[in-house]
Amino acid sequence: MEKKWWHGKTAYQIYPKSFYDSNGDGIGDIPGIISKLDYLKELGADILWLSPVYVSPMADQGYDIADYYGIDPRFGTMEDMDRLLEEARKRDMYILMDLVVNHCSDEHEWFRKACEDPDGPFGEYFYLRRAGENWEKELPCNWRSYFGGPVWNRLPETDRIYLHVFHKKQPDLNWENPGLRDEIYKMINWWLDKGLAGFRIDAIINIKKPLPLTSYPADREDGLCSMDTVLAHAEGIGEFLGEMRDRAFAPHDAFTVGEVFNDKEGELEDFIGENGYFSSMFDFRETLEGKSEEGWYASRKPTPDEYKRCCFESQRRSEGIGYLSNIIENHDEPRGVSHYLPREAQNETGKKLLATMYFCLKGLPFIYQGQELGMENIEFRSIDDVDDVNTLDEYQVALKAGLSEEEALKAVNQYSRDNARTPFQWNSEENAGFTTGTPWLRVNPNYTEINAEEEMGRQDSVWNYYRKLSALRKDPAYRETLVYGRTEPVLEEVSGIMAYFRRGEGQTILVIGNFTGEPRQVELPELEKGRKRLLLDNDLLWEKEKKEAAAVPCPAYKDGKLWLKPFQAQVIEL
Ligand code: TEU
Numbered sequence: 283m284e285k286k287w288w289h290g291k292t293a294y295q296i297y298p299k300s301f302y303d304s305n306g307d308g309i310g311d312i313p314g315i316i317s318k319l320d321y322l323k324e325l326g327a328d329i330l331w332l333s334p335v336y337v338s339p340m341a342d343q344g345y346d347i348a349d350y351y352g353i354d355p356r357f358g359t360m361e362d363m364d365r366l367l368e369e370a371r372k373r374d375m376y377i378l379m380d381l382v383v384n385h386c387s388d389e390h391e392w393f394r395k396a397c398e399d400p401d402g403p404f405g406e407y408f409y410l411r412r413a414g415e416n417w418e419k420e421l422p423c424n425w426r427s428y429f430g431g432p433v434w435n436r437l438p439e440t441d442r443i444y445l446h447v448f449h450k451k452q453p454d455l456n457w458e459n460p461g462l463r464d465e466i467y468k469m470i471n472w473w474l475d476k477g478l479a480g481f482r483i484d485a486i487i488n489i490k491k492p493l494p495l496t497s498y499p500a501d502r503e504d505g506l507c508s509m510d511t512v513l514a515h516a517e518g519i520g521e522f523l524g525e526m527r528d529r530a531f532a533p534h535d536a537f538t539v540g541e542v543f544n545d546k547e548g549e550l551e552d553f554i555g556e557n558g559y560f561s562s563m564f565d566f567r568e569t570l571e572g573k574s575e576e577g578w579y580a581s582r583k584p585t586p587d588e589y590k591r592c593c594f595e596s597q598r599r600s601e602g603i604g605y606l607s608n609i610i611e612n613h614d615e616p617r618g619v620s621h622y623l624p625r626e627a628q629n630e631t632g633k634k635l636l637a638t639m640y641f642c643l644k645g646l647p648f649i650y651q652g653q654e655l656g657m658e659n660i661e662f663r664s665i666d667d668v669d670d671v672n673t674l675d676e677y678q679v680a681l682k683a684g685l686s687e688e689e690a691l692k693a694v695n696q697y698s699r700d701n702a703r704t705p706f707q708w709n710s711e712e713n714a715g716f717t718t719g720t721p722w723l724r725v726n727p728n729y730t731e732i733n734a735e736e737e738m739g740r741q742d743s744v745w746n747y748y749r750k751l752s753a754l755r756k757d758p759a760y761r762e763t764l765v766y767g768r769t770e771p772v773l774e775e776v777s778g779i780m781a782y783f784r785r786g787e788g789q790t791i792l793v794i795g796n797f798t799g800e801p802r803q804v805e806l807p808e809l810e811k812g813r814k815r816l817l818l819d820n821d822l823l824w825e826k827e828k829k830e831a832a833a834v835p836c837p838a839y840k841d842g843k844l845w846l847k848p849f850q851a852q853v854i855e856l
């Protein structure tokens with residue numbers, strides 16, 4: 283694989299609305315991000331992905347863009363954005379913005395013009411159809427929007443309807459129209475010219491619709507079919523993606539990471555192989571595990587063995603093809619530690635175990651804001667605590683399925699996107715130090731225990747563990763192996779243990795973790811001979827200097843046997 287500047291970096295996702303509020307209006311902002319760049323640098327983050335900060339009515343928290351060339355005043359100004367780029371550059375950090383081009387906002391100028399003249403050029407920017415008298419009963423197709431209900435809505439003051447696969451305030455853009463594509467490439471180039479390093483690319487698989495628009499067999503009582511079914515019928519997305527690469531990304535050598543769900547068997551190489559559409563794409567295998575087609579209420583958390591299987595499947599399918607991006611959470615998911623860890627492991631030891639297992643996989647590790655503190659899901663007191671459109675819809679789905687209000691709340695709580703969107707916990711002062719005003723979303727009450735200030739000052743904290751993981755991956759002595767070495771799963775059939783080798787040239791590193799509450803002994807012939815060096819252990823007292831820690835003898839290995847305490851994780855050079 284050709285080496286790229288970003289392979290050995292650590293990436294970090296910022297959800298600006300909840301990161302840091304600089305002016306007391308309860309909403310995080312760009313000046314707030316600038317003031318925390320040194321914090322991020324200290325952690326080891328190099329590439330920063332900002333969820334959308336463009337002008338937006340915020341129907342979907344900025345994923346509904348009304349002006350691609352403007353910064354929403356809630357987040358600051360274009361001068362603030364330029365300053366962020368400048369300050370990042372000074373610190374050798376790279377900024378990615380969110381590229382949301384499957385849809386725009388219904389408050390975008392294009393959509394307004396389409397309403398004014400549906401037969402004019404802007405009507406071609408969207409998927410419009412004629413609305414009969416009885417249009418609600420005679421929809422062009424029976425697709426279900428991701429946020430509930432049919433994908434069709436009335437185009438205001440016209441005899442047309444328009445398609446929206448997300449919220450009704452997010453009309454889908456018609457990528458079949460070359461004029462629209464020109465506008466999008468122009469916009470991407472404009473941002474890259476400003477010095478942006480690249481983009482995270484939102485919901486991109488949805489840009490190609492199976493045409494002509496037709497219905498598929500219904501999969502719920504609402505008579506609608508899931509977008510998964512729809513996308514399985516779409517062919518030819520590569521023409522759009524290849525064009526976008528050639529006309530926008532490639533000329534700037536931009537770094538791009540795709541939010542790709544529903545890619546088809548065998549397509550990985552087209553997406554992230556040599557000259558792929560993107561530099562990388564997220565691995566969502568474990569994210570999807572346990573999710574039910576019926577909705578969140580019928581979904582369940584993956585077990586540690588399922589988690590392990592998903593990770594290894596992704597490692598195997600990408601080996602020799604391309605470089606995936608690894609996560610345990612993002613702004614659309616519950617907190618990873620609340621989702622993947624057994625109850626009894628939802629403590630600092632367990633959090634470090636999960637961190638070790640995903641961070642040392644092959645691929646670009648992303649940390650989602652607060653993950654480095656071990657931030658956890660929040661408990662909703664009532665549905666009024668919820669802001670997210672997706673959660674509000676899933677709550678209704680659960681009620682319709684016959685759950686009581688209390689059960690429905692509990693069910694959606696486990697998967698709610700708002701779990702990850704609560705304000706960042708900076709310190710133990712009021713509102714976790716996030717704002718001096720009233721936070722836009724309730725702060726998790728556990729901020730008095732889980733916060734950055736406390737953890738940065740404590741050697742054995744989750745925060746310091748993440749810092750060490752990032753530093754280990756960049757350490758010249760291990761970098762080649764941890765960044766480029768092949769992943770070789772071991773002890774795969776042993777339940778409760780996740781273990782893999784990273785094989786470099788003349789170097790092998792073992793990453794191993796015990797996901798059970800019992801001490802476990804494992805046998806590995808590779809542990810029999812020679813000197814082993816313990817690189818990281820979630821059970822060590824880290825007051826010691828790094829050198830000392832590396833020299834700690836490893837009495838746990840003897841005759842090819844290794845003892846692991848409950849939820850212990852180790853990284854060992856063999
Ligand atoms: O998410 C795309 C997506 O497919 C979502 O439906 C995702 O599966 C869901 O949120 C999981 O519950 C992207 C963004 O990440 C998300 O925040 C936006 O709401 C969405 O696109 C629309 O722009």
Ligand code: CA
Pocket residue numbers: 303304305306307308309310311356
């Ligand atoms: Ca603010």
